[in-house]
Amino acid sequence: MTLQNKYSTMLSRIKEIFAGSHIWRYNLSEVVYEMKSNIPKYDWVGIYLFKDDVLVLETYLGKPTEHTRIPLDKGLCGLAARERTTQILDDVSKDDRYITCDLHVRSEIVVPICTKEKLIGVLDIDSNTKAAFLEADKQFLEEVAAIIAKSHPKISISTL
């Protein structure tokens, strides 16, 4: 199976997750599981939700992290959320904006989860391989973030 086919199969599966259950926050954990268990280079997969001006770790798989709350002016997560654009670090040791969670991590991608009006959170993935995140990963993860944003229940972020 090519990488494109694999990502396309996973996107279908992720759409099914949201179609099958209306418990949005539960679905986020399923999405994290889907990605962590199918893509070996994704060593840490997590979703932070934007609440009270801070990114709060909602669900993850991988080593526990002490960075469960990240202000928007900190880290690659804060940058992606602030600018609402995907951020990729091919070598985390070369960028002092990166907040270290695990010394084995070599590269990272952070994708904002947002609608036109509102920031919902970020999808954060770490890899123990340098430059692990390719254009195909960026496109795949941006689609995943769009599915998550589109499925967001129409409730106020402050009640999350």
Ligand code: SME
């Ligand atoms: N490295 C992130 C912090 C979160 S951990 O990777 C889990 C950052 O720089 O924002």
